[in-house]
Amino acid sequence: MAGTRILVVDDELIIRESLSGWLERDGHEVHTAESGEEALSKINETRYDIIFLDIKMDGMSGLEVLTQIRQSEPEIAVVMITAYGSISSAVKAMKDGAYDYLLKPFDPTQLELLIQKILERRAQARENLFLKEQYKEQSRFESMIGQSRKMREVFDLINDVAPTESTLLITGETGTGKGIAAKAIHTRSPRCAGPFVAINCGALPEHLLESELFGYQKGAFTDAKVTKSGRLEMAEGGTLFLDEIGEISVRMQIDLLRVLEDRIFYRVGGTQPIEADFRVIAATNRDIEDAMKEGRFRRDLFYRLNVISFKMPSLRERKEDIPLLVEHFLSRFSQETNKAVDKIGRDAMDELMLYDWPGNVRELENAIERAVVVCKGREITVRDLPIYHPEGARAEEPASLKEMEKAHISKILEMNDWNIVKSAKALDIDRSTLYAKISRYGLKREG
Amino acid sequence: MKDTVKESGCILVAPVDEQDGEAQVEIAREIERVYAIPCKTAPLIQDISFAFDTHRNQFNSTLILKELEAHAPDNVLKVMALTSSDLFIPILTYVYGEAQLGGRCAIVSSHRLREGIRPGMDYRKIFLCRLVKECIHELGHTFALRHCRDRSCIMHYGRDVADVDAKSRQLCRYRGIMLNDELSRMGKGSG
Numbered sequence: 001m002a003g004t005r006i007l008v009v010d011d012e013l014i015i016r017e018s019l020s021g022w023l024e025r026d027g028h029e030v031h032t033a034e035s036g037e038e039a040l041s042k043i044n045e046t047r048y049d050i051i052f053l054d055i056k057m058d059g060m061s062g063l064e065v066l067t068q069i070r071q072s073e074p075e076i077a078v079v080m081i082t083a084y085g086s087i088s089s090a091v092k093a094m095k096d097g098a099y100d101y102l103l104k105p106f107d108p109t110q111l112e113l114l115i116q117k118i119l120e121r122r123a124q125a126r127e128n129l130f131l132k133e134q135y136k137e138q139s140r141f142e143s144m145i146g147q148s149r150k151m152r153e154v155f156d157l158i159n160d161v162a163p164t165e166s167t168l169l170i171t172g173e174t175g176t177g178k179g180i181a182a183k184a185i186h187t188r189s190p191r192c193a194g195p196f197v198a199i200n201c202g203a204l205p206e207h208l209l210e211s212e213l214f215g216y217q218k219g220a221f222t223d224a225k226v227t228k229s230g231r232l233e234m235a236e237g238g239t240l241f242l243d244e245i246g247e248i249s250v251r252m253q254i255d256l257l258r259v260l261e262d263r264i265f266y267r268v269g270g271t272q273p274i275e276a277d278f279r280v281i282a283a284t285n286r287d288i289e290d291a292m293k294e295g296r297f298r299r300d301l302f303y304r305l306n307v308i309s310f311k312m313p314s315l316r317e318r319k320e321d322i323p324l325l326v327e328h329f330l331s332r333f334s335q336e337t338n339k340a341v342d343k344i345g346r347d348a349m350d351e352l353m354l355y356d357w358p359g360n361v362r363e364l365e366n367a368i369e370r371a372v373v374v375c376k377g378r379e380i381t382v383r384d385l386p387i388y389h390p391e392g393a394r395a396e397e398p399a400s401l402k403e404m405e406k407a408h409i410s411k412i413l414e415m416n417d418w419n420i421v422k423s424a425k426a427l428d429i430d431r432s433t434l435y436a437k438i439s440r441y442g443l444k445r446e447g
Numbered sequence: 448m449k450d451t452v453k454e455s456g457c458i459l460v461a462p463v464d465e466q467d468g469e470a471q472v473e474i475a476r477e478i479e480r481v482y483a484i485p486c487k488t489a490p491l492i493q494d495i496s497f498a499f500d501t502h503r504n505q506f507n508s509t510l511i512l513k514e515l516e517a518h519a520p521d522n523v524l525k526v527m528a529l530t531s532s533d534l535f536i537p538i539l540t541y542v543y544g545e546a547q548l549g550g551r552c553a554i555v556s557s558h559r560l561r562e563g564i565r566p567g568m569d570y571r572k573i574f575l576c577r578l579v580k581e582c583i584h585e586l587g588h589t590f591a592l593r594h595c596r597d598r599s600c601i602m603h604y605g606r607d608v609a610d611v612d613a614k615s616r617q618l619c620r621y622r623g624i625m626l627n628d629e630l631s632r633m634g635k636g637s638g
Binding site: 012014015017018019021022024025026027081104105106107108109111112113 | 503509535536537538539540541542545546548588593594604606607
C-alpha cells in the first residue's frame with residue numbers, strides 16, 4: 001500500500017540505505033535514523049506508521065527506544081531487526097510490545113508480507129474505531145422526513161453540497177435535525193466510506209473539549225497516562241461534525257481556525273503534525289452574527305466555517321410534516337416497545353398540530369415515545385400526550401402557559417379589532433395557526 | 448509514450464557476465480517498445496568481483512550499481528545491466544534485480560529466474576519472458592516508477608517467479624501516465 005510513512009533505525013549506513021531504498025521502490029515514504037536518540041527526535045516531529053528498529057546499536061539500544069515508543073506512540077507498529085545471535089533480545093522485544101522481528105538479512109517476500117499484515121491490521125483498527133462511533137451515532141440517526149416546501153429546499157441543498165469538499169455551517173433551532181442533516185450530507189459525499197465523527201462542543205468544558213478534539217500525548221497533563229487519539233484523528237478520511245460550535249471558547253476558536261487554515265493539528269502535548277484529512281460540518285442554534293458583533297465569536301473562523309450555510313426550518317414552520325413524522329415515530333416506538341400501537345386519534349393529532357413545538361422534531365419524538373409507552377390500546381388519545389393539559393384542570397392554581405396564551409391572544413385580537421392579519425403579525429404566527437388557536441381556545445368576538 | 452524521442456540519448460543494455468545474445472536482443476527490443484527510447488547493447492563493466500561477499504557467496508547489487516554509474520557515458524540515458532550472478536542487498540537474502548529510483552542504472556540477475564520451470568514446460572520461453580519482464584520492471588524504477596498494486600502491471604512487485612509469470616509486459620494506465628510525466632520532465636516527452 002502506498003503512502004505509508006516508515007522510519008528505519010539502524011547504526012549501519014548500509015542497512016539503512018538498502019532497506020530504505022527497497023521500501024521507497026515499494027512506494028513508501030521512508031526516513032532513516034542512525035541512533036535511538038535521533039529516532040526518538042524524529043518520532044517526536046513526524047507521525048510514522050511503521051518503524052524498523054535495530055536491536056543492537058551504539059548508545060541507546062533498540063529495546064530502550066522501543067520502551068519509549070510504546071509509552072508515547074502505542075499505535076506505531078515497531079518491527080525489531082536483529083542479527084542471528086540476538087534472538088533472545090528479539091523475544092524480549094516482543095514481550096515489550098514490538099509487533100514482530102526480522103532476522104538480518106531477511107527474505108524480500110517475508111518483508112513484503114509483514115508490511116501488508118501491519119497495514120491490514122491498521123486498517124482494521126481504524127474500521128473498528130469507525131464502527132464503534134457509528135454504533136454510538138446510530139441511536140440518534142433518523143432518515144430525514146418531510147414533504148413540506150421548506151424541507152424539499154433542504155433536501156435539494158443537501159444533494160447539491162454533499163459531493164463537494166466545502167465546509168458547511170448549519171443553523172437552526174435546537175431539535176430541528178442539524179445533526180441528521182450533517183449525517184445525510186456525509187452519506188451522500190465522496191467521503192461516505194470514511195467515518196462520521198460528531199462532537200457536541202457545548203457539552204464539554206474547554207479543557208475536556210480540547211483533549212477530546214485533538215487527543216493527547218502521554219504525560220501532556222496529570223491524567224494523561226496513555227496517548228489518546230482525538231476526534232480529529234478519528235475523522236480521518238471522513239466528516240467531522242462540530243455541533244453547537246457557537247458555544248466554544250475564543251481560545252478553542254483559535255485552535256480550530258488553525259486546523260482549518262493549515263490542515264494540520266497536534267495532539268495536546270504533542271509535537272508531531274497530523275494531517276487534517278476530513279470535511280468539517282459545523283452547526284449552531286445561536287445567532288452567530290450577534291455573537292460576532294459582541295466579540296464572542298471570531299469573524300475569521302465564521303468565514304472559514306460559513307463557506308456554505310443553510311438553516312434547518314423549525315417544526316412550526318413546516319407543520320404539514322407533523323403527520324408524516326408522527327407516523328414514522330409511531331411505527332418506530334411501537335416496534336421498540338413491542339406494543340401494538342398503530343393509530344393516533346383525531347383529537348390527539350389536532351393537539352399535535354396546534355402546539356408550537358419549541359423543542360422541534362426532538363420534542364415531537366419524545367412526545368410520541370411517551371404516548372406509546374402510556375397508551376392503553378392501539379390508538380393514541382389526546383390524554384396520552386405530554387403536551388395536553390385540559391382547560392380548567394388547574395383552575396385553582398396560578399395561570400398556566402396555555403391560559404396565559406389564550407388570554408394574550410384574546411387581548412391582541414381585541415387590540416386589533418379582530419383583524420386576523422394584523423393580529424397574526426403581532427403574534428408572529430401564521431394566520432392558519434391563529435385561526436386554529438381561536439378555535440382551540442373557543443375565543444369569540446365580544447358584542 | 449511510443450512516439451519517437453525528440454532528442455538523442457539511448458538506453459544501454461550492458462551485459463556484465465551474461466552471454467545470452469538472444470536474450471539481450473529480446474530485452475533491447477522490448478525496452479524500445481515499452482519506453483520508446485532506442486537501445487544499444489554493449490558491455491560497460493565486466494568484472495564485478497569487487498561486489499562479491501564471501502560470507503554470503505553473492506554479489507552486492509548496490510555496489511555494482513555505483514560502479515555502473517561511475518562508468519556510464521554521458522550520452523547514455525539509462526543503463527540496464529544483466530548478470531547471471533546471484534545478487535543481494537545487505538538487508539535482504541536475495542534480489543532479482545535492483546535499480547536507482549529516479550537514477551540512471553539498473554541491474555537484473557538471471558540467477559533465480561530459472562526456478563520453478565517444470566519439465567514439459569517451454570523452459571526457454573518462460574525464462575526469457577521472466578528476464579525481459581524483470582528488466583522492464585527495474586528500468587521502470589530508474590524512470591521514478593514505484594511498485595504498482597495492479598497485479599498485471601509490469602511494475603507490480605513480484606514476490607516470486609510465479610508472480611513474475613502472472614504479470615504482463617505492459618505498464619498499467621496509471622504507470623503509463625507517470626512514465627509520460629517523467630519523460631516530459633526529462634525533455635523526452637511524446638507528441
